[in-house]
Amino acid sequence: MKKIFFLSILFVAVSCGNKNEIKQVAEISCGQCKFELDSENGCSLAVRLDGKAYFVEGFKIDDFGDAHDEHTGFCEVIRKGEVVGKIENNKFVASSINLVD
Template identity: 70%
Template sequence: MKKLLFLSLFMIAFSCGNKKEVTQVAEVSCGQCQFDLDSEDGCSLAVRLDDKAYFVDGFNIDDFGDAHDEKIGFCNVVRKGEITGEVVDGRFVASSLKLVDSEKKQKH
């Protein structure tokens, strides 16, 4: 029984120690239309963390409604979202994304 308990605690500690994912509130929008990213053609979801923008893998730009909607679309407004993931090879690999904004900022 002690060995099983020790093994369980060891596995929990080991698995928690290797996680690189972080959860934070960040700006979410269209990389091309709002964050001036140009390494992809067409509109793609992006996140801005610490003043640096990354394209997002794991979610599509239309997963949260029409990207071109004038009031809530990512191509027209920058929104706030609680996003979990990590930067891998210059892209943000997201495992979760929940929009948390109540006001949207339009880029001028």
């Protein structure tokens, strides 16, 4: 009985720990060029989740190729990707970004 109680407590603790984590397909692009964000200077990676754009921490705009490539660059096109992370201080702190297009 003690083992079941302990496992129940452990399960609840683990499931509560990731409540703020976001995992969804989102739009990814340059915050300044495509999402009209202006709180940073220069081109920076951003995601748009549920209609709101956030700059990304944890990944750089050129981590996925040349940001100014005519066909795939984030300063030229908006792409889609599965993102995992949290919103902290009005930024998306990404632990994973996988492009899906």
